[in-house]
Amino acid sequence: xxxxxxxxxxxxxxxxxxxxxxxxxxxxxxxxxxxxxxxxxxxxxxxxxxxxxxxxxxxxxxxxxxxxxxxxxxxxxxxxxxxxxxxxxxxxxxxxxxxxxxxxxxxxxxxxxxxxxxxxxxxxxxxxxxxxxxxxxxxxxxxxxxxxxxxxxxxxxxx
Numbered sequence: 001x002x003x004x005x006x007x008x009x010x011x012x013x014x015x016x017x018x019x020x021x022x023x024x025x026x027x028x029x030x031x032x033x034x035x036x037x038x039x040x041x042x043x044x045x046x047x048x049x050x051x052x053x054x055x056x057x058x059x060x061x062x063x064x065x066x067x068x069x070x071x072x073x074x075x076x077x078x079x080x081x082x083x084x085x086x087x088x089x090x091x092x093x094x095x096x097x098x099x100x101x102x103x104x105x106x107x108x109x110x111x112x113x114x115x116x117x118x119x120x121x122x123x124x125x126x127x128x129x130x131x132x133x134x135x136x137x138x139x140x141x142x143x144x145x146x147x148x149x150x151x152x153x154x155x156x157x158x159x
Contacts, residue, residue, distance in 0.1 A: 021074065028077065029070040036061065036068065053077065094153040095146055108145065115141045 001009065035057050038048055048054050056077060060067055067073075102108040119139055123130035137143075 021071075021078075024078070025070045025074045028074050032057065032070055032073050052080065056080065091146075091150060091153075095149045098149045098152070099145060111141050112145060115139055 031053070035049075035054060039054075039058055039061050042048055045058070048058075057073070060073065060076070067076075099108050099112065116139075119135065120130070123135065129135070
C-alpha cells in the first residue's frame with residue numbers, strides 16, 4: 001500500500017473502535033469524576049468503595065496524575081477487563097482439560113460429579129443458599145482440582 005494512503009486507511013479501519021471508545025468515555029466519565037472527587041475528599045480509604053475501579057483510580061491519582069483523563073482511564077479500565085476475561089477463560093479451559101485428561105484410575109470426573117450432586121441436593125432450589133462462601137468452601141475436591149490446575153497451568157507456562 002502506498003505510504004500516503006496509510007493514514008487514511010488506518011483512520012477508516014479504526015473508526016468503529018474509536019466511536020465505541022468515545023461512547024464508553026461518555027458513560028464512564030461521570031463515574032470516574034465522582035470516584036476521583038471521592039478520593040480527593042476522603043481522608044480514610046476505608047470510606048471508599050472496595051473494587052477494582054477504585055484501586056485503579058487511587059493508583060493513577062497517586063502515581064500517574066498526568067494520566068487522569070477520561071480517555072486514558074477508559075482505555076486502562078477496558079484493557080484490565082480484557083485481561084481478566086482472558087485469564088479466567090484460560091483457567092476454566094485448563095480446568096476442563098485437566099479433568100478430562102486425568103487418568104481413569106483417579107475417577108476425577110465422577111468424584112467431582114458426586115460432590116456437586118450432593119451439594120446441589122443439600123441446597124435445594126434456592127440459589128441464595130447454594131452459592132454462599134461457606135458452601136463453596138465445603139467443595140474440597142472441586143477446590144483441589146481448581147488449585148492444582150492453577151498451579152500447573154499458569155498463564156505464562158501455557159503451551
